[in-house]
Amino acid sequence: DGGITQSPKYLFRKEGQNVTLSCEQNLNHDAMYWYRQDPGQGLRLIYYSQIVNDFQKGDIAEGYSVSREKKESFPLTVTSAQKNPTAFYLCASTNTDTQYFGPGTRLTVL
Amino acid sequence: GEDVEQSLFLSVREGDSSVINCTYTDSSSTYLYWYKQEPGAGLQLLTYIFSNMDMKQDQRLTVLLNKKDKHLSLRIADTQTGDSAIYFCAESLIVRGSQGNLIFGKGTKLSVKP
Numbered sequence: 687d688g689g690i691t692q693s694p695k696y697l698f699r700k701e702g703q704n705v706t707l708s709c710e711q712n713l714n715h716d717a718m719y720w721y722r723q724d725p726g727q728g729l730r731l732i733y734y735s736q737i738v739n740d741f742q743k744g745d746i747a748e749g750y751s752v753s754r755e756k757k758e759s760f761p762l763t764v765t766s767a768q769k770n771p772t773a774f775y776l777c778a779s780t781n782t783d784t785q786y787f788g789p790g791t792r793l794t795v796l
Numbered sequence: 797g798e799d800v801e802q803s804l805f806l807s808v809r810e811g812d813s814s815v816i817n818c819t820y821t822d823s824s825s826t827y828l829y830w831y832k833q834e835p836g837a838g839l840q841l842l843t844y845i846f847s848n849m850d851m852k853q854d855q856r857l858t859v860l861l862n863k864k865d866k867h868l869s870l871r872i873a874d875t876q877t878g879d880s881a882i883y884f885c886a887e888s889l890i891v892r893g894s895q896g897n898l899i900f901g902k903g904t905k906l907s908v909k910p
Binding site: 690692719726727728729731734744776778783784785786787788789790792 | 800804827829831836837838839840841844884888897898900901902903
């Protein structure tokens with residue numbers, strides 16, 4: 687059953703802690719993306735990776751970091767430098783025509 | 797730069813048609829997408845259209861593209877309560893023969909009243 691999985695579904699973090707959000711895909715897609723969604727807002731691009739061992743900053747990369755050691759995996763770390771991390775985080779991957787999304791992780795800072 | 801605009805809310809009665817509108821900035825070789833998001837879920841791709849097409853129909857969904865006015869619409873025929881969701885319009889550039897990054901509108905919240 688092909689698709690994109692994100693874990694965990696809900697994540698709670700204390701201020702000052704780093705947390706890592708998982709994104710895995712078995713669609714054999716080369717490109718993967720991380721977006722942030724805030725209430726009433728569209729999606730804003732955090733980081734993207736077109737190929738293994740390479741990634742680029744999106745529009746709001748400050749306070750976030752990523753790695754792309756395997757084609758299937760693109761984890762996102764929300765660092766303590768991110769001042770307002772409470773949001774819904776969406777991972778996506780793409781073939782040449784369309785971008786497919788995972789179910790999302792809701793991160794709440796306590 | 798690129799920008800995608802859409803109205804924030806739409807309310808219709810069950811059985812009526814819904815029309816969700818979107819405007820985008822002019823880009824060559826662009827795909828335009830409609831995604832659906834239900835509460836607490838990821839985005840589900842509904843349909844997409846290439847910029848050299850005027851219309852695309854898929855069951856209850858009809859996409860119309862007016863390139864002159866840079867206007868895209870999604871029509872849902874016989875709207876059902878299960879269609880209640882947020883609908884996102886998105887634009888993509890073709891970069892070196894492959895899809896580039898997507899630029900999303902803020903989403904239109906469709907409410908379907910019984």
